[in-house]
Amino acid sequence: MDTPQPKQLSPRRRRALIFASLAVAVIVGTSLYYLHPIGILAPKATAQAASTTLFSKPDTLVSYNFESAQLGWALAVTETRLNQGPFWIFRTVDGAKHWQRQLVGQTSSLFLTLASFQFLDPTHGFVAVGNPISLYRTTDGGMHWLALGLPYADGYAVTFTDPLHGWFLAWPHLWSTSDGGNTWNQLPDPPVDSTPLFLEFDKWNNLVFRSRLEGWLGSNGAGQPHVYSSADGGHSWQRREVPLPSGAVASGTLRTGVQALPGAGVIASVNPSTSPNALFTSFDGGTSWSEVTPLPIGGGTGDLGFQDNLHWWEIYVGALYMSSDGGQTWNHISDELPSAVSSLHILDSQHAWAQMFFAEGSVLAFTADGGLHWTRANAPQPT
Template sequence: MVGPRLGWAVGAHAIFTTADGAHWTKQYASTEEFVGVDFISATTGWAVATRSLLGTTDAGRSWHQLGEPPAPIRSVHFISATSGWGIAGGTDPQQIHGWLVPHDSATLVITNDGGATWRSLGGPSNPQTVCFSEAGQGWVGAAEGVYLLRMTDQGSNWSLALPRPDQQQGVPQVTLIECAAPHALWVLFLGGQSAMSHSPYVAYATVDGTSWKAVMKEDMSEQQILPGVPAGPDTYPPSFSVVDPTDAVFIGDGPATNVAQCVIASNGGATIRRTGRIDNAPETFAAAFTSVTAGWVLTRNAGGDYVIAATADGGYHWSQQLAIPPTSAG
């Protein structure tokens, strides 16, 4: 969402849009599956499909195919109509809460012409996610943690800013990141040994880029590593949306309970507040909140339908705005 009424969502082989925050229409359909969307204004945005990258400069009235590096783009993050970063290539990509995350062998790429052309950028090996708030400095998520990446006239340099607290060799692990300001970042570490309907995750936040706060965790699998850290919304990694440097909203995945619990983290993660839940929502794909009260969540219900649910009161109450049966994809 780029405001309280205007936004885009992807799923079921299509791009959907709303102009009033309540009613959604299909704007573009494809034989490809769309895995992510990134808008920087009311007119300019990008949509990532499994085999291509699309762009628009007219609010989605027309979408056109953009260039790609030798390997397919997995995710993008733009800060202007021309400047953006992405993750390209890699093996065995998995769709995880709005990101298409490769297992390994991916490449960090950069564009200065809105995605028409891309070039490789030096960075940590096996990058998974990338986020910039300004041209000179950004963040890269990798299995082992979060890297601070600085751009210079001579190229780029990087350093490990936040090591993952529960690294496990030989076990797939993922780092999702979302920035809110040049030095503010929210992180979700997920993956590891799962058991008894519990899948490990830990969320962190920083408002200054140096001091990190452990915000929440999956209580059973991470208890010995991070005692005293509050439990997250459910037993599987949540979708999350960063509102500003100090506030974020987490929507839990609860396949065992068939609900998606809403948790609001405030004050840089120092305050955790559980609100309401989305019923008949065992799986979430992505969340987008424009404030700690107004937000939208893309879920899948028990029948397999793709559903957009919305709240105007911080997750205490939810309404269904769109439901697409899986058979209507494309």
Template sequence: MNLISKRLCLLLAAMLLYPVASSAQAVSAMKLLTPTTGWVQSNLYHLYWTTDEGAHWKEITPPKSPQEFLTGVFFLDSSSGWAVLVHGDDQELAQFRVASTRDAGASWSVSPIRFPGKRMADDYAGGANVFFLDQLHGWIKVDRKSSSAFAIGDLLVSDDGGKTWKFPLGDSGEAGYLCFFSLNDGLLAGGVDSSELWATHDGSKTWQQLSLKAPTAIAPAEFPTFGRPQCGPGKTGFLPVTYSGPDSAKSALVLLSSDDAGRTWKPSVTLSQLDETSQGQMVSSAVCGSSLIAATRSSGEVTLTVLSPASDMKRIVLNSFKEIPDLSFADLSHGWASTHSGLLATSDGGVSWTVITPAKTGPLP
């Protein structure tokens, strides 16, 4: 069974496990860019765009063959974006293409990624993480298949807006989330159970693994699961980390901050005494400025918590939610929450929510 067949089987299995209304599509990735504008990736094949807080959606899926699936979507702003298209060809070789847009998906330019040597489709797990610093300079981390003892990926860089890609001189070798402060300074959070943090300060010529001690106040929680790092503005960075401990120990969510492009880190806000988690399990959260917004679940109850360095903690019990796999907030008032059945939006900091899941525009390929 080739890569596409396997991914399709996983998709069908997920649809059976989490049935949704016939008029809506499951959300696999999303990002609220401004209070009114954002994108949603549905399943493996569709990309949608809204400019009115989800009241209306436009499909902006890049042109692709029925065999290709969509991964690694990234928008720099409300106009410029990129997406990775993946499929296995007749010889079951992995084929990757990068689609780029400068007009919010109204039109796309598509360019192939040319890997040296033959790469089998089954060598890759299908995932990709994309980050662009500006309209020219970008990075892609392509996940490769490996045993459970490893989480490896290939790093590629572009200096022409995604038209061409090359391997840098250095690579951490780990799969994970990327972000860059500048052409020289960047971070990668990933590895096995997302337990490793890497940094480069010479434009990807070399990468160094960082060893960060857990805050003593959350002991015995000490095993980190790193979330998606945020680089900028300037040398300011933030990193949400879920810390787990030994059996039956309470977990904690800590927002780490850096003011030197990721060279050093310190705790900014902490949410402790959470239900037990295992390493590799992240508490859903969103970084908004210097604030951390988290969705936690305890005794079947979901709570939205807002933590800011200079203000009191705010908690809202979300009675209508069973789980929230992902959060995205443009500011402390406007945010999205994905569930296994769709997408919801708030404009009052989580007090009230509206279903905004994009409607289907056609069958899966």
């Protein structure tokens, strides 16, 4: 990107911004809750055009969902009090050139609202807002939203794998739904050491379900790194030990996170207190693991995006690398991106989008040539 580079964030602020827009957090504080949807349940709702700029506002966190290079949604939240404030949902059909506002309101759990924002396809989406938490569901791409109940007054995570099957984690309890959130069934409590770290806004610390049966949880505990897998929709969990990073010693608390790879396989992140974190992949349900090769520069881990379970993209200090063998080898592609923390999402072999975080706010950028060049797009402006 050829425009002048914005001021870089401090490492602490970068981490807070990117993880806040991707992660799960416990609810703190209380407030009166109100919601003013635009045309909610109205048969002839008309979306409202939103103003745009290249930067989101510095005090606003934005989470994006794109189904294609043209169709996507944005959730913006502004913290006016501790973990609470107004939110806005927007939709674009022209690759973020223009945005239309679909839903506005207040929430007392900004980070849970950000983490729960999910579109499964062009029509079905979910978001958790309010105090007590309410689940809102759309079946028409966000034009109308239906308010549904949740079984507990606060929580860590809400996630769906399809329009019917979802899970709600309110530690230490877990519920599931098989009818799109109309009703919820309490499941046995997950393992004690699978609890998310309080205020650790980290995408590796999520409740993960790939299908209505296959689920994964990370862990926070002493001893050998491990994650948990479920083959029955969260009714039971099995411990799956993960190797220690090369040269690391199992001492103190180890945080081990997990993500599902597209199609098949999982990737785990092991974070020892005495050495850099390391990544491991498993394609046999966690029975065996292979360590991911660090990038050739600095040996660090950047932000990963997955085209499929073998073709990966990774941004590290403004440089883009790609792997075609599940992270065993890496090829340098470009240095087009600024040296900012980025959230990377792959649409196909040529199209991807990244969210970069600066002191001035976050920036949304797209590539249409496999990462060689990136173009900044408009960010919706809450009003």
